[in-house]
Structure formats: structure tokens, C-alpha cells
Amino acid sequence: MNVYDSHRIAAILETLGFSAATSPKSADLVIFNTCHIREKAAEKVFSDLGRLNLIREERAAEGKDTIIGIVGCVVQAEDEEIAKRAPFVDFATGPLTYHRLPEILQKLSRKKETPIIDTEFPAESKFDFLPQNSSMGGSSFLAIQEGCNNFCTYCVVPYTRGIETSRPVDDILKEAQVLVDGGSVEINLLGQNVNSYHGEDSNGKERNLAFLLQHLAQIKGLERIRYTTSYPADIDDDLIACHRDIPHLMPYLHLPVQSGSNTILKAMNRRHTREEYLEKIAKLKNARKDLQFSSDFIVGFPGETDADFAATLDIVRQVKFCQAFSFKYSRRAGTPAALMPNQVEESIKKTRLEELQKLLFSYQLKFNKESIGKIMPVLFDIKGRHKGELIGRTPYMQNVHAELSKDYCNKIVNIKITDANVNSLSGTKEGKE
Ligand code: SAH
Ligand code: SF4
Secondary structure: OHHHHHHHHHHHHHHOOOOOOOOHHHOOEEEEEEOOOOHHHHHHHHHHHHHHHHHHHHHHHOOOOOEEEEEEHHHHHOHHHHHHHOOOOOEEEOOOOHHHHHHHHHHHHHOOOOOEEEOOOOOOOHHHOOOOOOOOOOEEEEEOEEOOOOOOOOOOHHHHOOOOEEOOHHHHHHHHHHHHHOOOOEEEEEOOOHHHOOOEOOOOOEOOHHHHHHHHOOOOOOOEEEEEOOOHHHOOHHHHHHHHHOOOEOOEEEOOOEOOOHHHHHHOOOOOOHHHHHHHHHHHHHHOOOOEEEEEEEEOOOOOOHHHHHHHHHHHHHHOOOEEEEEEOOOOOOOHHHHOOOOOOHHHHHHHHHHHHHHHHHHHHHHHHOOOOOEEEEEEEEEOOOOOEEEEEOOOOOEEEEEOOHHHOOEEEEEEEEEEOOOEEEEEEOOOO
């Protein structure tokens, strides 16, 4: 979501005459787009800001002005902290108000004493004020839903991105067409809780994600559709049927379970039990046999016992996730879990995370190794570090490195997989160049 927001912010700045700088030293304006989900991510902003302030001083000695701004969830949650710890910042605006950047920059050009801080939850939707979205290359992001009403007890999102809102169906379909016209063959629909999408169609009727997917699948030239992140309890039969009926829908679904223990899931206020999660997985798998899953995990949630953690390891063994993101529980001020008794010791969190990751990586490696010898359609969209190398992704989001002419960038190419490790595959193009 932050990559998407940064892309949209860059588009606003282009309308104001800015273009991308090659380094902070050559930039007249630097904006940090921030994440507040875990403490480490939030703290990083303050050290980065300090470093940038030094660059600003060097530039000032050369007679150059630098504007420094912060956007995103850290602003929403820590506006007072920003004013205290980084008073040199010129402006700070939350994730729902960055469409106001033109006004903010205009205000700044008039007066520059105190930072302009905007943390309002606006009545208007920023999407109605942003310049038209543009293709990011072969694969683009498209935000369809924002905010969250789930209030998992560890999570800041409902407080930083606000309550759940869905964009209208027609706006999304039009934007998707623009992205495809601009060269995207893959669209990744985004939302904090994307499968609870309930946008209005042109007759004012509420439509679900399945409806949207069926219409997107009709766009000519759009070959791959993905959506992320889904909430397990909101996977309904309509959506499961889409995985059966829409070949464009990639056979990879990110479906975070967080924990395998029902006690912990309850304390987390997740609206699913371990059994319900496994049942959803089975139904999805039944609808599309080649579907694979990835997940998010939190270890060391308050009160997590050895038995609870063992239940998490066990669910990993059952589902055999092909990829996963796993984190130590991070205590976030303002969330209910931060005040829970039985906070887990840091050393235990560390050991559990290592054990979980070892298991997750073993399944990931096994899955990647099974790709060797297969011919897979790979969407290439990044230049590799070596000359003549492109990096792309298989339908299962595995990174593939291949020696290929840059003419294949942003295209889907059949690649014979020749090698695999835990994080990536490599291969060669099938057939003649
Ligand atoms: N809406 C998505 C996730 C959004 S946040 C969902 O419900 O699955 C992305 C991930 O960050 C979460 O899935 C969770 O695993 C992790 N996360 C969120 N808050 C956290 C916290 N306080 N400590 C550790 N990990 C956290
Ligand atoms: Fe956070 Fe996701 Fe839970 Fe919403 S559903 S509160 S975004 S973890």
C-alpha cells in the first residue's frame, strides 16, 4: 500500500513541475512515506530524518533550500512526537490527506516557521482529488478499499488508516483500463481488508469483490489479477467461486492466519478459529487445485504459551505455506494488546521467531525446488544487478532471475526453471530469442 501511495504522491508532484531526483543531495523536496505497523518501522523514520537534516544543512551552505515532509501512518499516530523530535520538518500529513500536497506546498512557499501538520480524517475521499493513476510497468497496484473495522487487538491500522471505505465500482474499472492501456498486464488490487470490499455500482447498488473480479477479468489485455490482503472470515462462497471460474486470478493467495492457537486468535480479536481457517483453505483448494497460500504470523503475542506456539507450528505443517511473513509481536501504544498482562519476554519471542522461520523457509525452499524443470510464465518488470539480467515473478510470486534482453521487460515470458533457492528461482527462456 505504501509503494502505491508513493507512486500517487510522485504523480501529484509531477503535476506541480517536480521530477524525480537521483539522490537526496540533489533533491529540493524529500518526502518520507512512513509505516507505523511495528515499532522498528516507526523508529527508522526518526533516524532517517536526522540524517536528511544534515544533508539539508550541507545544501543550505551551498545556498540551496530543501523542503522535508513526512506522509503516512507515523504522522497519524505520532504527530506530537514529530513536532518534538523532528521540529525541522516542514510538513507532515496522514495517509488519507496526501491529496492536499499542492495546498500544503503553496502554504509553505508563503511562510516557513512551524511545520504544517494535517492528521484529519477527511470527509472527502482522496481518490477523487488525485491525478489519474498511471501504469507502474507490467504490473500495477490499484487501491480499491482503505481502512479497517476489524480492530485486531495488536494493530494500529484502524487508528491510522481509519474506518473501512470502498471505492465505487466504475472508478476502479476505469482506472484498471487506464493501467492496461498504459502497458500493465497484471493488476494487484489493494486494501487493508480487500475482500470485505463493498463499493457501489452506477445504480447505487453495493457490490462485492467477486463482482469486481468478474468485471475486471473482461478487460482485454489484462492477463493477471491478484488481490491483497484478505481477512479469512470475509472469504465468502462468491469469492471462492471466482478462484474456480476466473483463470486470470493468480493461483496464489495471501491469507494471514497470525496464529494457530484458538486462545490467541480470540485474544487477538480475529474473527476466525484455527478450524474455520483450515476449512476456508480446503474450500479454496477444492475450487482451484493449484492454489497456494502465503500468510502473516505474529509470535509472542501477550499470553502466548509454548502450547499456543506449538499450535502455530502445527498449522504451518498442515497448510505448507509457499511463502510467509513472520514477526515478533510489537507493542503499539493505543492498542488493547499493549495493555494486556503476560507480555512475552523478548528472548522468548526471538527464539520462537527463529523456530517458526526455520520451518516456514523449509516449506518455501521445498516449493521452490519443485519448480526446477518446469516451464513457468514469468512477468518480468525489474532490471537485475547483472548486465543483461531481468527479474520477474511466476504466478506464485516467486522471483525469477533470467538473462534476457530488456525488450522482454514488462512482458510475460515462458521460462524453464533451472535452479532454486529459498528466495528466488533462475531459468532460461523457452524457445528461440
Ligand atoms: N489487514 C491485514 C494485515 C495488515 S498489517 C490482515 O489482517 O491480515 C500486516 C501484518 O503486520 C499483519 O498481518 C500482522 O502479521 C503484522 N502486524 C500488525 N500489527 C503488528 C504488531 N503490533 N506486532 C507485530 N506484527 C504486527
Ligand atoms: Fe489490522 Fe488487518 Fe486486523 Fe485490520 S484486519 S485490524 S488491518 S491486522
